[in-house]
Amino acid sequence: MTEPVEIHQLRYAVATADAKSFSRAAAVLNVKQITLSRRVQQLEDRLCVKLFDRSTRGAEITENGRPFIEQARRIVTDVDNLRTTARNVSYGQQGRIAVGYCSPIMAGNLRYAISEYLTKFRDVQFDGIEAGLEKLFHGLHSHVVDVAVAPIGLEEDGIASRRLWSERLYAVFPVDHALAKKEQIYWQDLRREIFVVSAGGLGPIFGNLIAARLTEQGKRPNIILQDTSLESVLSMISAKRYISIATEASQGVAWTDLRFQEIYDPTGPARLEYALYWRENNDNPALQNFFSVIEKPYPC
Known part of the structure; x- marks a missing residue:
């Protein structure tokens, strides 16, 4: 009889997929690397599916493993939310x-x-x-x-x-970027720039918006998706290799080395x-x- 898949095995697999490394995943979960890697291997054996390609550089999800990892992520999230609700039931009177x-x-x-x-x-x-x-x-x-x-x-x-x-949209530059000196920024001013956006949150929305505004004659703008938080994306801008897009809600933190410049459509300020x-x-x-x-x- 096939043994059931356990929630901690799903958690180990999801953490490995996020960290792209068994050692980093083990550090995040505060478990021994050998324990984590063994549990993931047991999971693969039970499923008869290879979830990760292993190498000296780390662990990459296989094509066959990708849909399983996404489903596992949902299950782990739902279980965590159920636990949180159970713990806090007395809090919400x-x-x-x-x-x-x-x-x-x-x-x-x-x-x-x-x-x-x-x-x-x-x-x-x-x-x-x-x-x-x-x-x-x-x-x-x-x-x-x-x-x-x-x-x-x-x-x-x-x-x-x-x-x-709606919220106003801003281009985010290093403070010494040439466009940071312009009084008004239009979408076409950004055509030659390389954008970096988060792969989560509003990042895909921004990516689609940039593509819709700046694609011309089949040539798409340069957009890099990073699997990091918005804060990390904005921190990359100071390296002066990229620019990004943000809403006015992102300005609650003082970014001393960045310039937020409002973007304009032909009819007025661009908004989300x-x-x-x-x-x-x-x-x-x-x-x-x-x-x-x-x-x-x-x-x-």
Whole structure:
């Protein structure tokens, strides 16, 4: 009889895929490398699927392993969320709400809305979930996420949406970049630049937006996706090899070596519009209170 796959084996496999190394994954999980690598090997044997190509440089996911790792990631996330909910059940005396978002909350409307909700509804357990679009919508369908704030234009069966607000878009340069001296930046000014964006969060949205604005005669702009956080992406800009795109919400931190320059369309400032997404059959009472807060006008 085939032994069942265990959750810690899935966790080890996902960590290895993220770290691209058994040693780095073991360090992150605080386990011995030999234990982690043995568990992953046992998982591969049970599945009869090779998940990783091993070499002296590390561990790379195989094509056959990629869909399994993505499914394993969802399972691990769901289990972690269930554990968190169970641990914190006594904290939310008046209910719980899980709010997902893919944009930073260093500043901007979302930060104001969350801050006001936390202040007004202190007896509600508030769980923030920052993730990419695919994970957020998976969370909505699986009842892990109650409501998500994401760019407009996404449609899925069973998911309702409502337009919220828009945020200005900025090109991010080193302070001494030639374009940083211009009073106004238009999309066409960025045509020769190399962009770096995060592979998660709003990064894919920015990548599609850059491609849509700057592709001409079949020639696409240079866009590099990095599997890192927005903060790490912006930190790369100071190396003076790339530029990036960000919303005004990214300016909650003082980036002394960077210049945020607003981007203009022919009709005015370029903006990214957001919507609220939730399950149509979600009857969580805490959700209605969140609606009342997030739809208020905020300073930016």
